[in-house]
Every structure is written in C-alpha cells, then in structure tokens.
Amino acid sequence: MAQSNIDEKTIEELKQIMARYPQPRSALMPMLHLVQSVDGVVSQRGIEVIAELVGITEAQVQGVSTFYTQYLKHPGGKHHIGVCSTSLCAVMGGDALYDRISKRLGVDEGTTEDGMFTLERVECNAACDFAPVIMVNWEFMDNMTPEKADKLLDDLEAGRPVKPTRGATITSWRDNERLLAGFYDGKADEGVSAGEASLAGVEIARENNWSAPKGEAK
Numbered sequence: 001m002a003q004s005n006i007d008e009k010t011i012e013e014l015k016q017i018m019a020r021y022p023q024p025r026s027a028l029m030p031m032l033h034l035v036q037s038v039d040g041v042v043s044q045r046g047i048e049v050i051a052e053l054v055g056i057t058e059a060q061v062q063g064v065s066t067f068y069t070q071y072l073k074h075p076g077g078k079h080h081i082g083v084c085s086t087s088l089c090a091v092m093g094g095d096a097l098y099d100r101i102s103k104r105l106g107v108d109e110g111t112t113e114d115g116m117f118t119l120e121r122v123e124c125n126a127a128c129d130f131a132p133v134i135m136v137n138w139e140f141m142d143n144m145t146p147e148k149a150d151k152l153l154d155d156l157e158a159g160r161p162v163k164p165t166r167g168a169t170i171t172s173w174r175d176n177e178r179l180l181a182g183f184y185d186g187k188a189d190e191g192v193s194a195g196e197a198s199l200a201g202v203e204i205a206r207e208n209n210w211s212a213p214k215g216e217a218k
C-alpha cells in the first residue's frame with residue numbers, strides 16, 4: 001500500500017471540517033479534498049480515516065470519491081492541466097490544444113513520469129465566452145492558443161510565476177485541494193475576478209443607462 005502522509009494534524013483538520021456541518025456525512029467532499037492535498041490522491045488510508053470519523057463504511061466513502069472526477073484514483077502531479085473538451089471549446093481549438101499538450105507531455109489522461117503534470121479532458125467550466133479554456137489547478141486560462149499553451153507549460157516547468165486570466169497566482173494542485181477543503185489561503189481578492197466578455201452586457205447597460213426593473217412587493 002502506498003505511503004500516506006495523514007497524521008494527527010490532518011485528522012484534527014478533518015474533524016474541523018466535520019464540525020462545520022450539522023451532519024458529519026455532509027462533510028465528505030471537502031474531507032476528500034483535504035486527503036488529496038495531503039496524499040496527492042484519495043488514498044486508502046484517507047478512506048479509512050474518513051469512514052471512521054464520519055461513521056460510515058469505506059465503501060460509502062469510495063462511492064462518493066469514484067463518482068466525482070475531481071477525486072483521483074492515481075496520484076496527481078504538481079499541476080493539474082484540464083483542457084475543456086465540451087463542444088464550444090472543442091470546436092474553438094480545445095481538441096487541438098489537448099492533442100498538442102498530450103504529445104508534448106507524453107501522456108493521455110494521466111500524470112507525467114516526473115510528477116510535474118496531470119493532464120485531463122474536463123467538461124464545460126462555464127467559461128464558454130472565453131473558449132477555448134484550459135484550467136490549471138482549477139484556475140482559468142482563457143482564450144488559449146497553441147503558443148500560449150506552450151508558454152504556460154514552459155513557465156510552469158521552469159517554476160516561473162503564472163497568473164491565470166482570472167484568479168490568484170498559480171501555486172500547485174495540492175494547495176488548491178486544501179482551498180477546496182475550505183482552508184482559506186487569503187488570496188480571494190488577488191487577480192481579475194471577471195473578464196471582459198462576461199462584463200460586456202453590464203458595460204452596454206451602463207452606456208445606455210439601463211437598469212433592471214424593480215420587482216413589485218406582493
């Protein structure tokens with residue numbers, strides 16, 4: 001069995017997550033994210049610990065972790081690269097971007113041997129107005145091109161700081177997993193929060209002095 005890094009501190013943090021919910025079972029998903037941040041995968045040890053803390057079976061924990069694609073069965077790399085493969089991104093160049101990145105990294109839906117990258121096709125990220133989109137550790141890289149994708153991988157490989165189009169500076173997939181477990185990194189206000197395309201309607205309304213009709217009290 002693979003080595004686990006889950007220690008007393010992790011168990012304490014898993015309990016903190018549980019304490020946020022009226023029912024311990026409701027904490028399952030953020031608890032799984034914390035396990036991934038510590039072990040880089042939904043480890044067997046993580047499943048055992050969660051099952052015991054929550055008071056459910058290991059099979060029930062596995063049932064949740066295998067249903068959602070964000071939970072990995074094999075250890076993830078330092079950076080998770082998700083290329084949107086849903087229709088709009090795909091026809092706008094997403095499929096070609098995936099093929100290019102896959103060829104460069106030598107993996108197809110998997111993790112590179114050096115543990116630097118995990119490459120996956122991902123479904124629509126609700127960022128279709130910026131197609132084609134690549135997610136790095138679930139941060140948006142909008143309006144991607146082959147050249148931008150090459151530079152992105154060059155920078156990540158070299159450890160140079162990478163700022164997503166919207167969101168905070170990219171650190172690592174594990175850091176993001178900790179954030180998804182609900183441990184705030186203090187960077188919510190860093191970077192751009194909404195892109196130009198999303199704000200176009202607001203700008204037009206402003207120029208024309210339009211406003212939403214007021215609802216009538218009933």
Ligand code: FES
Pocket residue numbers: 084085086087088089090123124125126127128131133
């Ligand atoms: S189709 Fe790619 S973000 Fe919607």
